[in-house]
Amino acid sequence: MTACCAPGQPGAGTAAAAAAAAAAAAAGGGAAAGGGAAGAGPRTAERAEGDPAARWGFTPPDRDPAQVRRGMVAIPAGTFRMGGDDPDAFPDDGEGPVREVTVSAYHIDPRAVTNAQFAAFVKATGYVTEAERFGWSFVFHQFVRGPARQRVLNAGVPQAPWWLAVQEAQWRHPAGPGSGITDIQNHPVVHVSWQDATAYAAWAGKRLPTEAEWERAARGGLDGARFPWGDEFTPRRQHRCNTWQGEFPHRDTGADGHVGTAPVGAYRPNAFGLYNTSGNVWEWCADWFSPDWHAADRPETRHDPVGPPEGVGRVMRGGSYLCHESYCNRYRVAARTMSGPDSATGHLGFRCAT
Template sequence: MSACCGPRTEGGAVAERTRNSPALPFTPPERSRADVVRGMVRIPGGAFRMGGDDPDAFPDDGEGPIRTVTLSPFLFDATTVTNRQFATFVKATGYETDAERFGWSFVFHLLVGPEQRPHLMDAVVPGAPWWRAISGATWRTPEGPGTSNAHRPQHPVVHVSWHDAAAYAAWAGKRLPTEAEWERAARGGLDQARFAWGDELIPKNRWRCNIWQGGVPAHNSEEDGYLGTAPVKSYPPNGYGLYEVAGNVWEWCADRWSATWHADECPETRIDPPGPPDGDEHVVRGGSFLCHDSYCNRYRVAARTHNTPDSSASNTGFRCVADVDS
């Protein structure tokens, strides 16, 4: 992932950990269908035009070519997974996130207060000095020791790796979305619109997403209402009834990363595409509260990037999908 979007965890104990998804440390419970689908939206199957040719795109991201992809119908979480939902999962399973096991995670510098500065580590993100490695930063303590998510139950859970997101999805009787499912849902029924709501970033001078305003990275005017994450359902939903598919937090997808695999016109890349068969990193979509058109405009609906599956930061979360009963 471009360092400005989100840092990656590298070195030390992390480098020794397998990049493959580890075995679940719990047995997923039996769930009723009503329990699984609660809070989900049905996304219609069919063909849509995926990808983009935006002149502002990053060439190495492989947003194009624009191609017709056909998907089966599926169910998509209306919101990203919240702190409250993730806490229920942890209470039921005793699950420990990668950040908790490693003992640290990355926090955006304007979110780091004086009490957290003694917990600063030496890790430096090249090209993005605004990221701070904080000992003790986890989903429970989002800015580090002395902070808490207790007053943010409806904010998206952050400091979750791909491994953590996949574990939650399995516990919930769901799965992570494929990249094609994510884009189909995020488009909300619009064909090749630049954003999830249309082609204008601020229609009628009303913010539709939580991204950066002001001088990056020193000052955020908070015109959209937030410095960091916003509670889910803070902005109007897209055409399918999905909230914050642009900005707020990056969202993990099931797919392994490739900038070229989808350019192949074989059926595997065009009909319910599962993503590349191998690769050390996973796709993330949607942008975050740190995105700004001066350095990271990846809140555009076709935008994409990637990160290692054990990485975590204060701007990365996820949502889940489920199959439609036949």
């Protein structure tokens, strides 16, 4: 894993623990934590085990499936070409080989979960995120201002010094103390771990999408395309997603209209009606990550795949506002990476499926 994408987060709030986990993340992985997830439907990759109240601190309410699916995008069953062979891909990411994958019908949210939606979940359940429990999270250096500057736990992540571990950074205060979400209610919630995302999904009567479901929906029917809208990054010189414009990591010019996160409905949707499946924030998927599990031609990798049975990190897809062609370059629709299930950063969110 390239450290620009998602540094790991340990289950402790000390500077030493932060530095140790950051170094491990930069070297190629996130902090591992146990856990499954919750969800409706047949995808066993994130089905909850045990007592939900003990797991999350609340019992998910019973919801009418028809009401849950209202506003979601119906994706019909079908076969598509998953993965890529792009020369810009990182070898350890395992984007290839390109293979035909069949998925059953499902529904997926057209947009990432917003700050307002996550706030409603927290108000209803009293849920406390892992970043809140740890007492810190990772913030991109340019957003750490004012009081937050006094709350930095370390000088940066080795190999990626633009990430700062900031005390009290969490979803309500995405840039640390002094920041807030009052003016960005319709932006994607960030500083949420995979565990946090599955808790929200369970409360909403949903689940996280599998990686195959995510890519099928993100492609919008464009098999083989580099981006959800085609092969050209800025067709007719029009920006179609929120990524880094300028010299990374020093200055984002905002030429695409945004610096940092953008509203979840920014830019044109793809042909299936999904927004921001390229750039803005990384999105958690249900699957454990493996660079080569899917390369084997066997039924479990070609029909409703749910990923390997275990791993050290969960799959992340879509890229973020920090992706740039000179470094990360993971805003292509086949691009993938991972982070530990308890990891949280300022450019990582999620959307739900059912």
